[in-house]
Each structure stands twice: as structure tokens, then as C-alpha cells.
Amino acid sequence: MHEYSLACEIFENVMAIAQENNASGVRSITLKIGRLAHINPDQLLFSFETLAEGSIAKDAQVNVEFVPPSIECECGYSGTLDDISDETADTETSLCEYIARMNCPVCGGITKISGGRELIIQTIEVEQ
Ligand SMILES: [Zn+2]
Incomplete structure (x- = not known):
């Protein structure tokens, strides 16, 4: 699943940044998604939530902004x-x-x- 592997990448990046900043939690994440990126934001967010379960990013609010073509x-x-x-x-x-x-x-x-x-x-x- 395309969205799942993208969510993995995002999750790894988020965790790396959180670690660099000695964070105890991740409050929010804002993603920019191109309208032509062939990404289903609902599936992406669902995959991310699944991955983030039990991690410090589990309560993160994920915002999505769309980039026009x-x-x-x-x-x-x-x-x-x-x-x-x-x-x-x-x-x-x-x-x-x-x-x-x-x-x-x-x-x-x-x-x-x-x-x-x-x-x-x-x-x-x-x-x-
Ligand atoms: Zn021209």
C-alpha cells in the first residue's frame, strides 16, 4: 500500500526530529501534499495513526495542506x-x-x- 510506506517515512522523520529535540511528545504535524501526488490523505492519516500507536507521536494532531498543481x-x-x-x-x-x-x-x-x-x-x- 502506497500510503502505508509514505506514512512509514513520515513517521521515521518525525521520530528522528523529535529525538533530536529531546521531545517527550509530538503535539502536531503539518504535511503538505500535492494534489497530483496520488495520495489518499485519509489512508495516509490512518496508516500514520497505526504506526504512531504507543509512540510519543500517538497524540499528534496531523494537519494536511494541499498544494495546488x-x-x-x-x-x-x-x-x-x-x-x-x-x-x-x-x-x-x-x-x-x-x-x-x-x-x-x-x-x-x-x-x-x-x-x-x-x-x-x-x-x-x-x-x-
Ligand atoms: Zn507558453
């Missing part, structure tokens, strides 16, 4: 697609299709996706 073009145009309606962005498949059909608003050329696939641990709040 961005595109760039050979002409130098780059933009973020944050004006996509939730309806369009409802499923990853339709979002990917939507972007694939997009032409550069400047030159009409074919754009490529330059962002929106990331998974980043943005902040970790620990208890000393």
Missing part, C-alpha cells in the same frame, strides 16, 4: 492552478486530465506540470 511552458510562462474549482479537483483523474488538456495561456503551447506532486513535512511541533 503548477504548470510551466517553454515560452517561460509558469502558473499555479489554484483557481480550479473543487468540483474539477474532486478526483485526481479528472484533475490530471484537466491539466493535460490545458494549453499555455500566453503562447497556446503545450504546458508541463512543474509542481503538485510533493509530499513535505512542513512543521512538527514537539513537547519538551
Whole structure:
């Protein structure tokens, strides 16, 4: 399961950072997930909770922020697609299709996706 291995990675990172800071607990974690990352946040959070059980991160509040996709073009145009309606962005498949059909608003050329696939641990709040 994709989300489970990602949750493992996040958990290991969180624990490493907590240890570096001699933390007694992890209060909150903020993740940034690209809308094109093919990650199901519910599954990710569920996997994380399972992993964190019995650890100092067991009570951590996990927040998820979504990163809108961005595109760039050979002409130098780059933009973020944050004006996509939730309806369009409802499923990853339709979002990917939507972007694939997009032409550069400047030159009409074919754009490529330059962002929106990331998974980043943005902040970790620990208890000393
Ligand atoms: Zn262009």
C-alpha cells in the first residue's frame, strides 16, 4: 500500500526530529501534499495513526495542506492552478486530465506540470 510506506517515512522523520529535540511528545504535524501526488490523505492519516500507536507521536494532531498543481511552458510562462474549482479537483483523474488538456495561456503551447506532486513535512511541533 502506497500510503502505508509514505506514512512509514513520515513517521521515521518525525521520530528522528523529535529525538533530536529531546521531545517527550509530538503535539502536531503539518504535511503538505500535492494534489497530483496520488495520495489518499485519509489512508495516509490512518496508516500514520497505526504506526504512531504507543509512540510519543500517538497524540499528534496531523494537519494536511494541499498544494495546488503548477504548470510551466517553454515560452517561460509558469502558473499555479489554484483557481480550479473543487468540483474539477474532486478526483485526481479528472484533475490530471484537466491539466493535460490545458494549453499555455500566453503562447497556446503545450504546458508541463512543474509542481503538485510533493509530499513535505512542513512543521512538527514537539513537547519538551
Ligand atoms: Zn507558453
